[in-house]
Amino acid sequence: xxxxxxxxxxxxxxxxxxxxxxxxxxxxxxxxxxxxxxxxxxxxxxxxxxxxxxxxxxxxxxxxxxxxxxxxxxxxxxxxxxxxxxxxxxxxxxxxxxxxxxxxxxxxxxxxxxxxxxxxxxxxxxxxxxxxxxxxxxxxxxxxxxxxxxxxxxxxxxxxxxxxxxxxxxxxxxxxxxxxxxxxxxxxxxxxxxxxxxxxxxxxxxxxxxxxxxxxxxxxxxxxxxxxxxxxxxxxxxxxxxxxxxxxxxxxxxxxxxxxxxxxxxxxxxxxxxxxxxxxxxxx
Amino acid sequence: xxxxxxxxxxxxxxxxxxxxxxxxxxxxxxxxxxxxxxxxxxxxxxxxxxxxxxxxxxxxxxxxxxxxxxxxxxxxxxxxxxxxxxxxxxxxxxxxxxxxxxxxxxxxxxxxxxxxxxxxxxxxxxxxxxxxxxxxxxxxxxxxxxxxxxxxxxxxxxxxxxxxxxxxxxxxxxxxxxxxxxxxxxxxxxxxxxxxxxxxxxxxxxxxxxxxxxxxxxxxxxxxxxxxxxxxxxxxxxxxxxxxxxxxxxxxxxxxxxxxxxxxxxxxxxxxxxxxxxxxxxxxxxxxxxxxxxxxxxxxxxxxxxxxxxxxxxxxxxxxxxxxx
Amino acid sequence: xxxxxxxxxxxxxxxxxxxxxxxxxxxxxxxxxxxxxxxxxxxxxxxxxxxxxxxxxxxxxxxxxxxxxxxxxxxxxxxxxxxxxxxxxxxxxxxxxxxxxxxxxxxxxxxxxxxxxxxxxxxxxxxxxxxxxxxxxxxxxxxxxxxxxxxxxxxxxxxxxxxxxxxxxxxxxxxxxxxxxxxxxxxxxxxxxxxxxxxxxxxxxxxxxxxxxxxxxxxxxxxxxxxxxxxxxxxxxxxxxxxxxxxxxxxxxxxxxxxxxxxxxxxxxxxxxxxxxxxxxxxxxxxxxxxxxxxxxxxxxxxxxxxxxxxxxxxxxxxxxxxxxxxx
Numbered sequence: 001x002x003x004x005x006x007x008x009x010x011x012x013x014x015x016x017x018x019x020x021x022x023x024x025x026x027x028x029x030x031x032x033x034x035x036x037x038x039x040x041x042x043x044x045x046x047x048x049x050x051x052x053x054x055x056x057x058x059x060x061x062x063x064x065x066x067x068x069x070x071x072x073x074x075x076x077x078x079x080x081x082x083x084x085x086x087x088x089x090x091x092x093x094x095x096x097x098x099x100x101x102x103x104x105x106x107x108x109x110x111x112x113x114x115x116x117x118x119x120x121x122x123x124x125x126x127x128x129x130x131x132x133x134x135x136x137x138x139x140x141x142x143x144x145x146x147x148x149x150x151x152x153x154x155x156x157x158x159x160x161x162x163x164x165x166x167x168x169x170x171x172x173x174x175x176x177x178x179x180x181x182x183x184x185x186x187x188x189x190x191x192x193x194x195x196x197x198x199x200x201x202x203x204x205x206x207x208x209x210x211x212x213x214x215x216x217x218x219x220x221x222x223x224x225x226x227x228x229x230x231x232x233x234x235x236x237x238x239x240x241x242x243x244x245x246x247x248x249x250x251x252x253x254x255x256x257x258x259x260x261x262x263x264x265x266x267x268x269x270x271x272x273x274x275x276x277x278x279x280x281x282x283x284x
Numbered sequence: 285x286x287x288x289x290x291x292x293x294x295x296x297x298x299x300x301x302x303x304x305x306x307x308x309x310x311x312x313x314x315x316x317x318x319x320x321x322x323x324x325x326x327x328x329x330x331x332x333x334x335x336x337x338x339x340x341x342x343x344x345x346x347x348x349x350x351x352x353x354x355x356x357x358x359x360x361x362x363x364x365x366x367x368x369x370x371x372x373x374x375x376x377x378x379x380x381x382x383x384x385x386x387x388x389x390x391x392x393x394x395x396x397x398x399x400x401x402x403x404x405x406x407x408x409x410x411x412x413x414x415x416x417x418x419x420x421x422x423x424x425x426x427x428x429x430x431x432x433x434x435x436x437x438x439x440x441x442x443x444x445x446x447x448x449x450x451x452x453x454x455x456x457x458x459x460x461x462x463x464x465x466x467x468x469x470x471x472x473x474x475x476x477x478x479x480x481x482x483x484x485x486x487x488x489x490x491x492x493x494x495x496x497x498x499x500x501x502x503x504x505x506x507x508x509x510x511x512x513x514x515x516x517x518x519x520x521x522x523x524x525x526x527x528x529x530x531x532x533x534x535x536x537x538x539x540x541x542x543x544x545x546x547x548x549x550x551x552x553x554x555x556x557x558x559x560x561x562x563x564x565x566x567x568x569x570x571x572x573x574x575x576x577x578x579x580x581x582x583x584x585x586x587x588x589x590x591x592x593x594x595x596x597x598x599x600x601x602x603x604x605x606x607x608x609x
Numbered sequence: 610x611x612x613x614x615x616x617x618x619x620x621x622x623x624x625x626x627x628x629x630x631x632x633x634x635x636x637x638x639x640x641x642x643x644x645x646x647x648x649x650x651x652x653x654x655x656x657x658x659x660x661x662x663x664x665x666x667x668x669x670x671x672x673x674x675x676x677x678x679x680x681x682x683x684x685x686x687x688x689x690x691x692x693x694x695x696x697x698x699x700x701x702x703x704x705x706x707x708x709x710x711x712x713x714x715x716x717x718x719x720x721x722x723x724x725x726x727x728x729x730x731x732x733x734x735x736x737x738x739x740x741x742x743x744x745x746x747x748x749x750x751x752x753x754x755x756x757x758x759x760x761x762x763x764x765x766x767x768x769x770x771x772x773x774x775x776x777x778x779x780x781x782x783x784x785x786x787x788x789x790x791x792x793x794x795x796x797x798x799x800x801x802x803x804x805x806x807x808x809x810x811x812x813x814x815x816x817x818x819x820x821x822x823x824x825x826x827x828x829x830x831x832x833x834x835x836x837x838x839x840x841x842x843x844x845x846x847x848x849x850x851x852x853x854x855x856x857x858x859x860x861x862x863x864x865x866x867x868x869x870x871x872x873x874x875x876x877x878x879x880x881x882x883x884x885x886x887x888x889x890x891x892x893x894x895x896x897x898x899x900x901x902x903x904x905x906x907x908x909x910x911x912x913x914x915x916x917x918x919x920x921x922x923x924x925x926x927x928x929x930x931x932x933x934x935x936x937x
Contacts, residue, residue, distance in 0.1 A: 004434045007392050175389035182349055183403035183452070184376040197393045334796035441890045471651040471891075472823060476867030476884035483883065498797065501826075505869035505881050529876035542801035544826025545871040550645070551850050554830060559801050562752070563766040 011201070014276040021272020028265040031258075035082030046072060046080040046232055054248040068237065068251040069244045078258055081232040085215055085259070088149050088233070092214035095153025096160055097207045101196070103157070104164025109172055109191050119165070126158040131220060138226045145228050152217045160206055167199035201277030208270035212263040219259055234259050288322035289360060289492050290346065290460055295319040296354030297338070297345045297516075301568075313567050315341045317516040318355070320594070323460070323509075328486070328493040330507030332500065332539070336564050338516040339496050343462050346494070347379045348372055359460070377407045380453035384465040386445035390437040396448050397423075397433030403455045422451040426481060443474035450481065454489070462494045467502060479506055500543045504528055512536050515567060515575040522600035532600045532607040535560075535576050574605070582606055611683070612639035613817050614663055614702075614785055619677035621658055621667055627895035632658050632672070633841050637921075640785065645811065645818040647832035647849065649825065649864070653891050654838040656821045660789045663819065664704055665694045682784070700730040703778035705771070707790040712774055713762040719773045720746075720758030723780055730781045745776040748813075750806060768799035775806060782814060789821045804831055825868055829853055837861045840891060840902035847926030857924055857933040860903050863887035901931070909935055 015021055049071040050063060057066040057074075065074040107118040137151035171177065172195060180194045219235030221227055227236040234255040241251035297316035316338045323329040331339040344350035346357045348364055357364045359375065367375065380403075383389035390399055397419055404415045420430045426447040437445055446466060453461050463482065467475040483506060485491060497503050503510060510527045512520040512535065520533040531537045538560050548554040560579040565571060571578060577587040586605050594603045621633040633655050640646045648656045661667050665686050667674055679686050681702065686694060698704075706712045714722060723745060724738040731738075739758075746754035749772040762770055771791060778786055788807065792800035804827070811818055820831055828835055828849060835852045837845040837860070845858040856862045866885025874881060889906040901919055904910040909932040921929040 002432070002435060002439060004395065004436060005439060006436055007438065175383040175385055176391045178344075178349055179381065179383060179389050179449075179452070180391070180402075182347075182376060182379075182381045183456075184373045184406045185402075186373075194391055198391070334798060443890065472825070473651060473863060473867050473887040474890070476869075477886050477888075479869070480883045480886060500797075501869040501871040504871055504875070505884065525876050525878045528872070538798060540871070542797045543871050544800075544804075544824060544830050546825055546829045546853060546865065546868065547870065547872050548826075548830045549850065549853075550829070550831055550833065551848070556801060556805055559805060560798050561802075563768060563799070 011273075011276040015272050018272045018275055020268050021275070024265045024268025024272065027261065028269060031082070031262050031265065032086065035079065035086060038079040038082075042076060042079065044073065044076045046076045048072065054244060054251070056248070057250055057254075065254055066248075066250050069241050069248075074237075074251060074254055077232055077237055078234070078255060081234045081237055081255065082258065082262075084145055084228070084231045084233040085218060085235065086262070088145055088152070088218040089211045089215040091149040092152035092156070092217070093207050093210040095149065096156045096210050096214075097203065099153065099157040100160025101164050101203065104161040104166075105168055105191055105196065105199075107161070108165035108168025109187070109195065111169075115165075118161075122158045122161045125155065128155065130155040131217075134217070134221060135224065135226055138221060143221075143226050143228050145231060148218060148221060148226075148228060149214075151221075152214045156210060156213065156217075160203065160210070163202055163206055164199060167202060168195055171195045171198050202274075205270050205274040205277065208266060208273060212266040212270070215259060215263055215266075286324060287361070289325045290323040290357065290494065292319055292321050292342075292346050292355065292357045294355035295342060295345060295352055295357060297341050297350065298353045311568065314570070315516050315567065316345060316352075319511075319513075319516075319518055321511055321518065321521070323492055323494055325459070325492055326486075326490050327508040328495050328506055330495045330497060330503040330510040331513060332497060332503050332510055333513035334498060334539075334564070336515065336567065337513040339498075339513050340464055341516075342513070343464065343494050343496050347381070347460075347462055349381065374407075377403075377409065377456045378459045379462070380456065380458040380460070381462045381464065382446070382449050382453050382466045385469055386442045386449065387469075389449055390445055392437055395434050395436060396440070399437070399448060400433075400451045400455055403452060407456050409456050418455065419451075422454055425454065425485070426451045427477075441474075442470050443477060446470065446474075446478050447481070450478075450485070454485065457489070458491070460492050460494065462496070464496045465498070466495075468497065468499060475502070482506065500539060501545070512539065515564065515570065517575065517603065518594060518601075519576065519603045520600060521594065521602075526599045530598065530600070532597050532602040533604050534580050534582050534606075534608060537608060538581075574603075610641060612680075613642045613682060614638075614640040614819075615678075615680040616659070616662070617678045617680070619659075619662060619679060620675045621662060622673050622675050624671040624673075625895065627893075630894040631841055631897075632894060633662065636662075636677070636841075636843055638836055638843065638846075640817050640819055642784065642817055643811070643815045644833045645820055645831055647820045647822060647828040647835040648838060649822055649828055649835060650838035651823060651864075651891055653840075653894075655841040656838050657789055659838070660704070660787050660819065660821050663785075663787055664698055664702055665689065666698075696730070699726060699783075700781045701783050702785045702787065703781070703783040704787040704789065705774045705778050705791050707793050713770060715762055718759050718761055719765070719770075720760075723758075723773070723777050726777045727780045741780070742776075745780055746773075748779070748810070749773070749776045750802075751776075766799075767795050768802060771795065771799075771803055772806065775803075775810070779810060779814065779816070783816060785817045785819065786810075787819045787821070790823070791820075792827070793823075807831070825853070825865055826871075837864070840897060841894060842902070842929065843921060843927075844903070844930070845926070845928045846921070851926045855925070857926070857928040858903075858930045859907050859909055859932070860887070901929075 050073045051060055051067050051071055053067060053069050053071040055063060055067040063073055068074055103118050103122060107115040134151040134155050138147055141147040177190060177194060180190050218233060222233055222235030223239040225239055227233055237255040238252050245252050295316055296318060298312045298314045300310040301313050302311055319342050321329060331343060333339045341350060345352040400422055401415055401419045404410060404418060410418060423430050423433060428447055467478050495507055507524055509523050511518045514535050520536045531540055541556060558581050562579055565578055573588040573590055574592050577583040592603045592605045594601045597607045616636050616638045619633055619636040622629050623632050636659060648659060650656050662679060674687055720742050723742045727738045727741055742758050743754045746757055751757050751769060751772055792803050832849045835849050836843045839860055845861050852861060856865055863885055867887060869884060887906055892902060900915040900917060904914040914931055919929045919931045921927045924933045
């Protein structure tokens with residue numbers, strides 16, 4: 001008897017054969033594990049001043065990555081700052097995907113004036129200078145993790161919406177959609193149960209890459225001093241220490257590297273997903 | 285005389301394609317132009333024509349899977365065109381479709397058992413517990429094994445997928461099945477399997493088929509009555525023996541002459557008697573007279589001036605000023 | 610008369626995720642000058658790969674010609690240099706494909722593309738080439754050739770595009786024209802026009818044609834001789850009449866029996882009898898065993914068939930079957 005192989009299961013098998021993608025996934029798991037569970041290993045107060053400011057990495061035992069401009073332990077800050085960074089990245093990506101899919105699905109499925117209206121709206125958000133608009137939103141509503149995630153989500157959904165719309169335009173012409181209608185399925189069933197699952201692969205890829213972009217975005221806002229003052233994030237670490245860059249590189253470079261590796265890992269995973277879902281690249 | 289199961293009168297389908305200028309009148313493409321047909325219970329009516337003839341659009345509009353812009357269609361005495369959406373949805377139990385492309389007509393993310401079960405769930409046919417048994421029974425009917433129910437469509441060959449499509453169409457015990465080129469994407473050997481299956485199921489369940497095809501060999505095998513379409517109109521309508529032995533419309537004759545047949549041999553010096561020249565005229569810019577006049581070997585002045593209407597000639601109905609003997 | 614194109618014991622393998630599979634095993638075929646040879650079979654039988662091999666166009670990777678000889682006009686082209694192959698292609702051997710839209714470059718006019726093909730192989734001025742383009746378009750039955758030469762591919766219908774492909778193919782008076790399902794994408798009336806054109810061109814220029822098709826009707830109407838392929842092998846070969854009237858291989862019989870023949874019993878008011886069926890499907894290449902590849906679909910198959918692959922023997926005409934001519 002033949003074993004059932006779902007299209008997603010097949011894509012996962014394909015993903016596992018892609019070495020860079022698996023390496024990216026492993027790196028991501030290490031980073032996330034470190035950020036989530038690191039404080040069980042090193043339970044320390046990140047705000048505590050442990051030694052003199054701008055102590056270089058390795059200069060003193062027990063402070064492996066040195067201290068920042070206030071003399072706080074960079075290693076501990078890195079552990080605590082990772083959570084908010086990733087939370088912003090994930091929630092902003094989630095918001096992007098939710099708005100983008102809703103807009104794109106409705107526009108692509110119904111067409112006509114619904115499409116015209118939603119696409120003009122999409123274009124409006126697309127031509128806004130993203131960083132400036134996000135800065136305006138954050139300053140208007142007071143910087144907090146929630147407003148920052150919200151601002152990033154608001155400026156990044158148009159791409160996802162266009163992608164979703166294109167997929168819906170393509171899939172709605174396929175015969176299994178007509179087949180669903182011929183057995184009496186209604187619009188909402190067709191949109192969410194028939195078309196969306198088939199439109200997901202490129203959306204999953206784009207969502208993964210959006211997480212990376214959102215992390216960079218948060219870092220940018222924090223660097224400009226628009227981060228949440230009550231929490232620590234990697235971007236904020238860079239922003240606060242940038243004035244001392246000439247005396248000490250490490251308080252900037254170390255969180256910078258953390259961001260780099262995280263985004264890099266996310267991109268590798270995203271690319272791997274893209275290859276896994278793209279049947280043209282599959283070896284026959 | 286029995287009453288027809290499905291009967292279309294003056295069916296029209298137009299598409300709006302762009303406008304002349306920003307505020308101009310929308311330009312209309314008339315894909316189906318006043319089509320009448322009657323499908324008798326237990327019989328197969330073939331809609332035959334080349335691409336652009338409007339055969340698929342006609343069938344899809346007749347069962348309201350595509351919007352029509354005029355005319356009426358009655359199914360067992362109910363006018364489908366004026367039926368409210370919910371009542372139409374209920375009618376779908378009796379009107380099913382088998383699609384052309386076995387690769388795009390099944391949702392790739394659903395298990396095939398679920399695909400066949402779905403119409404039962406949506407139409408609320410039978411009790412939920414009995415539905416799995418029904419699906420198993422359907423798999424047997426179309427020549428698949430019940431243990432294949434948990435597989436996904438991509439794990440089947442083209443012919444097997446078409447069997448799954450047929451099982452889905454049969455699920456609700458429909459009276460009418462629209463077959464939209466159900467075998468044209470399959471290899472000949474598989475074609476024969478599916479054609480024989482369709483005919484066996486028709487005998488077993490008294491099904492009526494509205495059968496769309498461009499392949500006259502297939503049509504000759506499975507259809508009882510045939511409507512030949514050209515540019516959105518029926519140009520000839522007759523039963524099978526009449527149409528194939530005595531084509532009346534020059535276009536029907538051309539189609540029969542064009543189709544390859546094992547009986548025409550190069551070794552015997554076969555040369556085709558006259559073939560049409562050129563291509564289909566643009567449906568955006570239809571000629572005033574007969575739509576076929578520009579390619580017709582027998583066209584005369586009158587054909588270009590005045591459009592012929594479908595009328596009785598011998599045992600056929602033909603839309604031609606100068607039908608063949 | 611010596612053959613124009615001759616494949617002997619040709620073996621082609623492909624690398625797939627199931628490992629290396631044999632796509633063609635031991636294909637031997639001759640094409641005589643001026644004749645039409647039909648190659649017929651279901652999808653996946655290797656007929657298109659055979660056509661590509663004749664052009665020296667097996668994609669590598671993943672394909673490899675691992676044995677046998679492909680001789681064109683006495684020259685072994687499996688040993689020919691790329692330069693020599695390019696010279697032969699288009700000039701002596703030309704090909705037309707199934708999908709005339711994707712075979713033409715959308716950003717150049719059809720006139721430019723035909724002229725380009727001419728200039729690639731012949732020493733003449735552009736103006737001369739342009740004159741030839743008009744002549745060629747006329748030969749393939751395109752009305753108003755001067756105007757059409759300035760058209761882009763998307764402005765032409767499918768039939769017109771296939772005519773353009775044929776014009777391009779015959780521009781250098783090739784000796785061999787390979788047509789891979791040239792009418793599959795076209796309507797029947799247009800298919801008939803293209804077939805008529807191919808016959809006219811053969812009569813006019815004496816070009817040999819290899820017609821790859823799945824349609825037995827096209828075989829009857831177009832070809833002098835036929836090779837029937839199954840799972841990468843030629844399983845029966847003969848004149849078209851031999852194959853169509855006295856097929857010996859159960860697969861060939863099935864292929865012919867399963868076609869609803871147009872015109873047979875046309876006036877009969879009775880229902881036509883059910884079509885002959887070949888059960889099952891073509892086995893995937895990586896699962897082929899030692900025996901006859903058709904055995905599992907064959908009503909005549911016995912243990913001998915499943916164990917020993919039948920050779921292509923002359924039993925009236927060449928056929929590869931232990932039970933050739935027997936009736937189930």
